[in-house]
Amino acid sequence: MTEPVARDVVPTDAPPNAPAELVDDFTPALVDVGLHHLCPGCGEPIAIRSLVEAIAEMMLAQRTVAVFGIGCYTAFSNNLDVEVLQALHGRAPSLATGVKRARPDTVVVTVQGDGDMVSEGLQEVLHAAARGENITCVMLNNGVFGETGGHMTATTVLGQRTKTSLEGRDSVAHGRPILLADLVARLDGAAYVARCAVNSAGQLARTHRLLRRALDTQLAGAGFSFVEVLTMCPTGWFVETADAPQYLEEHLGAVHRAGVLKDVRADAAAEVR
Amino acid sequence: MPAVPGRRLLQGSEAIAGAMVGAGCRFFAGYPMTPFTEVLEEMAKKLPAVGGVCMNAESELEAIGMAWGAAATGTPSATGSTGQGLSLMQESLAEITLARIPLVVLNMARAQGDYWQATRGGGHGDYRHLVLAPVDVVEAVELIFRAFHLAATWRNPVVVLGDYYLAHTARAVDPSSWSPEPLPPAEWALTGESGGSGHAKLLSFLGSAKQRDGAGYDLAVHYAACADHTARMLKEVPAQVEVGFIEEADVVVVAFGTPGAYVRAAVRDLRADGVRVGFVRPVTLVPFPAEVVAAAARHVRAVAVFENNTGQMLDDVRLAVLGEAPVEFIGGLSLDPSGFGIAPDLDVAVVRRRILSVVERHT
Numbered sequence: 001m002t003e004p005v006a007r008d009v010v011p012t013d014a015p016p017n018a019p020a021e022l023v024d025d026f027t028p029a030l031v032d033v034g035l036h037h038l039c040p041g042c043g044e045p046i047a048i049r050s051l052v053e054a055i056a057e058m059m060l061a062q063r064t065v066a067v068f069g070i071g072c073y074t075a076f077s078n079n080l081d082v083e084v085l086q087a088l089h090g091r092a093p094s095l096a097t098g099v100k101r102a103r104p105d106t107v108v109v110t111v112q113g114d115g116d117m118v119s120e121g122l123q124e125v126l127h128a129a130a131r132g133e134n135i136t137c138v139m140l141n142n143g144v145f146g147e148t149g150g151h152m153t154a155t156t157v158l159g160q161r162t163k164t165s166l167e168g169r170d171s172v173a174h175g176r177p178i179l180l181a182d183l184v185a186r187l188d189g190a191a192y193v194a195r196c197a198v199n200s201a202g203q204l205a206r207t208h209r210l211l212r213r214a215l216d217t218q219l220a221g222a223g224f225s226f227v228e229v230l231t232m233c234p235t236g237w238f239v240e241t242a243d244a245p246q247y248l249e250e251h252l253g254a255v256h257r258a259g260v261l262k263d264v265r266a267d268a269a270a271e272v273r
Numbered sequence: 274m275p276a277v278p279g280r281r282l283l284q285g286s287e288a289i290a291g292a293m294v295g296a297g298c299r300f301f302a303g304y305p306m307t308p309f310t311e312v313l314e315e316m317a318k319k320l321p322a323v324g325g326v327c328m329n330a331e332s333e334l335e336a337i338g339m340a341w342g343a344a345a346t347g348t349p350s351a352t353g354s355t356g357q358g359l360s361l362m363q364e365s366l367a368e369i370t371l372a373r374i375p376l377v378v379l380n381m382a383r384a385q386g387d388y389w390q391a392t393r394g395g396g397h398g399d400y401r402h403l404v405l406a407p408v409d410v411v412e413a414v415e416l417i418f419r420a421f422h423l424a425a426t427w428r429n430p431v432v433v434l435g436d437y438y439l440a441h442t443a444r445a446v447d448p449s450s451w452s453p454e455p456l457p458p459a460e461w462a463l464t465g466e467s468g469g470s471g472h473a474k475l476l477s478f479l480g481s482a483k484q485r486d487g488a489g490y491d492l493a494v495h496y497a498a499c500a501d502h503t504a505r506m507l508k509e510v511p512a513q514v515e516v517g518f519i520e521e522a523d524v525v526v527v528a529f530g531t532p533g534a535y536v537r538a539a540v541r542d543l544r545a546d547g548v549r550v551g552f553v554r555p556v557t558l559v560p561f562p563a564e565v566v567a568a569a570a571r572h573v574r575a576v577a578v579f580e581n582n583t584g585q586m587l588d589d590v591r592l593a594v595l596g597e598a599p600v601e602f603i604g605g606l607s608l609d610p611s612g613f614g615i616a617p618d619l620d621v622a623v624v625r626r627r628i629l630s631v632v633e634r635h636t
Contacts, residue, residue, distance in 0.1 A: 029469070030468070030469065032483060032484050032485035033484040033485055035484075055468075056469075061468040061469035062465060062466050062467075062468050062469055063465040063466075063468070064465050064468050065346075065463050065464075065465050067342070074479075077475070077477060077479075078475055078477065078479070078480070078482070078483045078484055078489050078490055079483065079484040079485075079489070080473065081468060081469055081470070081471060081472075081473045082465075082468040082469070082473050083463045083464070083465055083466075083467055083468050083473050083474045083475070083476075084473070084474075084475045084476070084477065085342065085345050085463055085476050085477075086372065086475070086476065086477030086478060086479060087338070087341075088338075088364060088365060088368055091334065091338045091341075091365065093338075094330070094334070094335040094336075094337075094338025094339045094341075094342065095338050095339070095341050095342035095345070096342060097328070097335075097338070097339050097342060098300065098302070098328075098338065098339040098340060098341060098342020098343035098344070098345070098346075098350070099342040099343065099345060099346055099463065100342075101300070101326045101328065101339070101342075101343060102299070102300050102326065102342070102343035102346045102348040102350070103346045103348070103464060103465070105465075106346075106463075106464070106465040107465065123331065123332065123334075123335075124334075124335060124338070127331040127335065
């Protein structure tokens with residue numbers, strides 16, 4: 001990295017009067033190519049960056065197998081410098097189980113969305129948690145099928161407009177959202193369950209700490225760890241890109257509440273004290 | 274008969290499980306279902322003793338997923354069910370094939386209605402599995418060893434298509450004589466170790482080219498490469514077949530799996546009575562021994578097909594014979610009320626009568 005240089009703020013209310021120039025390459029070490037085709041304002045690249053940075057910081061790059069589900073984030077399954085096994089929609093936890101049981105020395109992380117993990121694959125993640133499978137599942141929850149263009153998932157909140165709930169999700173017509181982290185926390189095999197977001201620098205810093213704690217839970221062999229990350233999807237929410245972080249706070253985040261729902265290692269440590 | 278050292282009377286399920294472990298299988302996942310259940314039971318007993326893992330999965334979907342994950346690490350792995358359970362697994366089986374991951378899949382079928390499922394596949398896209406159909410426990414052991422070898426060599430799922438009889442009849446086998454060839458190394462397998470090298474491994478049904486290579490997922494390129502690989506596999510894997518009495522036969526009967534043993538016995542009896550009949554028993558259903566069937570059909574008056582279904586392999590026989598002789602179906606759906614495909618139509622006398630009726634009509 002080059003030394004940071006103070007620069008003038010570029011006005012963004014008019015077309016630039018100078019061509020773009022590369023200031024620095026901020027691509028994290030474990031991301032092969034910084035370019036991707038996800039929409040402006042998407043939260044998923046931020047979450048994935050945080051995850052791969054956690055893997056790098058914890059010196060786990062040479063032990064990790066990431067198992068990817070199917071969603072917009074699948075754009076990254078061929079773009080990481082960690083080993084990746086591509087799973088079917090919803091099925092990453094059983095593949096991760098097979099990897100971990102066959103090679104217990106690996107660190108196994110699934111990356112799935114809410115459509116993948118909660119709509120299509122709910123039974124997979126619940127059984128993996130109940131088994132206390134020593135893997136880490138990361139769910140990028142934006143409350144919408146982003147890749148298909150904004151359709152209702154099992155985590156879409158009441159009132160949220162999607163292409164399949166045009167007047168807003170209605171509890172009678174569509175049922176109520178599943179709060180997956182809350183559900184997983186009730187299972188005895190789950191050792192660490194947390195929910196966080198990437199809609200502000202503070203939330204992102206917290207997300208990073210929680211992801212590290214989840215990986216640490218796996219390293220300790222304590223059982224199933226789960227981090228649900230709320231991510232922005234301005235395209236699928238039909239809101240302005242710049243409004244999406246605030247929209248997340250007021251809608252998705254008001255129902256899927258951030259927090260550490262369970263940390264059995266911290267509880268055990270507290271009992272000892 | 275004096276006891277032969279090393280020879281043991283084993284039920285099919287136990288012999289198959291023993292052969293899998295002997296062939297190097299170290300991961301198995303399954304969901305109980307008759308008549309596959311005992312294979313799962315035996316693997317649960319045998320695998321932990323050799324440092325392997327057997328998972329009683331929560332569904333067939335998870336069973337195939339777990340086997341997929343384990344196989345991706347280069348661990349020789351297998352799963353299985355009946356045809357019904359395999360129906361649930363088809364989506365995964367299609368993608369495992371396109372990700373080029375080796376896997377052995379057992380179908381302890383109920384009767385023979387799963388020929389199309391096994392040989393055509395019920396999943397999406399262009400893919401083929403190799404399919405082996407043992408006639409009995411002794412041959413099943415031999416084919417299990419072959420299945421693991423073929424799967425690892427071709428990085429492709431291999432289906433072993435059995436049935437209730439195979440899983441539940443006992444035969445004397447000699448596990449002490451098993452000496453499997455070592456499986457080829459799996460350089461492609463995920464271990465975690467290539468991370469951070471700039472060339473971390475990727476195992477995906479969407480392709481293995483990465484963004485860094487300036488490529489990324491290009492499904493047209495990947496599917497074309499898979500199709501080339503499949504074509505080569507189907508050309509180079511030798512078809513395996515048993516034939517009997519086909520010289521100077523007026524009628525040749527084609528059958529696979531357990532019914533093949535009944536056809537073989539009926540043909541032998543008819544030959545002893547001077548009736549000019551022969552049989553062809555495909556052992557590999559994919560690749561289908563089309564050349565052997567065609568050659569056997571060249572000078573006959575008719576070809577008959579006996580299966581415990583409404584006529585599925587019949588298609589492949591007709592494609593092999595290509596109109597050189599009339600092809601008649603003399604099988605039918607199992608009459609067993611349990612649905613497991615046990616007798617009463619699997620009877621040498623019944624098969625003999627049906628073959629004779631073909632002979633009478635064509636001579």
